[in-house]
Amino acid sequence: MKTVLITGASGGIGSAIAVAFAQNGYDVALNYNKNEAKAKKLAGILRETYGVNAAAVGADVSDRTAVNSMFDEIDRLFGNLDVLINNAGIAQQKLFTDISSDEWCSMLNTNLGGVFNCTQEALKRYMLKNHSGVILNISSMWGQVGASCEVHYSTAKAGVIGLTKALAKEVGLSGIRVNCICPGVIMTDMMKEFDENAVAELKKETPLNLLGAPEDIADSAVFLCSEKAKFITGQILGVNGGFVI
Ligand code: NAP
Numbered sequence: 001m002k003t004v005l006i007t008g009a010s011g012g013i014g015s016a017i018a019v020a021f022a023q024n025g026y027d028v029a030l031n032y033n034k035n036e037a038k039a040k041k042l043a044g045i046l047r048e049t050y051g052v053n054a055a056a057v058g059a060d061v062s063d064r065t066a067v068n069s070m071f072d073e074i075d076r077l078f079g080n081l082d083v084l085i086n087n088a089g090i091a092q093q094k095l096f097t098d099i100s101s102d103e104w105c106s107m108l109n110t111n112l113g114g115v116f117n118c119t120q121e122a123l124k125r126y127m128l129k130n131h132s133g134v135i136l137n138i139s140s141m142w143g144q145v146g147a148s149c150e151v152h153y154s155t156a157k158a159g160v161i162g163l164t165k166a167l168a169k170e171v172g173l174s175g176i177r178v179n180c181i182c183p184g185v186i187m188t189d190m191m192k193e194f195d196e197n198a199v200a201e202l203k204k205e206t207p208l209n210l211l212g213a214p215e216d217i218a219d220s221a222v223f224l225c226s227e228k229a230k231f232i233t234g235q236i237l238g239v240n241g242g243f244v245i
Helices: 012-023 036-050 064-077 101-111 113-130 141-145 151-174 196-205 214-225
Strands: 003-006 027-032 054-058 083-086 133-138 176-183 236-239
Touching: 003 012, 012 027, 012 036, 012 083, 012 214, 027 036, 027 064, 036 054, 054 064, 064 113, 083 113, 083 214, 101 113, 101 151, 113 133, 113 151, 113 176, 133 151, 133 214, 141 151, 141 176, 141 236, 151 176, 151 236, 176 214, 214 236
Parallel strands: 003 027, 003 083, 027 054, 083 133, 133 176, 176 236
Antiparallel strands: none
């Protein structure tokens, strides 16, 4: 049985990824930051429905000490880690000139620093020793093309793309694959700051004239982490209805 850690598994995309991996027989460590109740409830559902080992593991991914404690807990509960999905993230809409340095640091430390913290621990504790493993990073189409009023978000997500490509080259010989998904507009809590008109506009700008569902990302994640993708590394997959081509 393979084990996956999904950061931000208490959120919209992360919880769909957790369900999809449990459906595919993985044991699942569900990371949360504030929403412990949601992660614990989902872990219980995965255990009961799919008969897998599943547990909620808390940590603010931007805090290295907390991340290290979370990995200690994963070690106790699962004993190994085959797949890491760096999905935890925050978003904020603001003019560049209004972003405070605290907001800038929080965005970078969570959306990019969190990937650094979790990936380093996963590599050092398990994947390099096992000479195998898969890392999947969830960036954003705005990391590919930049979003007005989301410069700090776009910067962090572009960093995730760079990290993916560089790390894939570094750890390929160690049998470890590193890939990245750039979601388009996916209807989760992250979109709740957008009103109905803004969402309708985004839909109209999407060539398939559809809004994405968390399951669209989860299905691609399962594929990229599976043996069927064994020759794929360092790649950036847009799952965006054609919004960015
Ligand atoms: P969401 O529903 O708001 O979920 C965000 C998740 O991230 C929650 O589980 C949250 O945990 C977790 N999180 C936030 N800060 C954290 C921290 N410091 N440490 C650990 N966990 C933290 O958003 P989503 O739409 O599912 O987003 C998931 C990922 O997809 C993000 O990286 C986002 O940037 C990316 N994405 C989303 C869209 C979209 O349209 N929705 C598009 C492109 C990319 P708690 O709730 O427990 O605090």
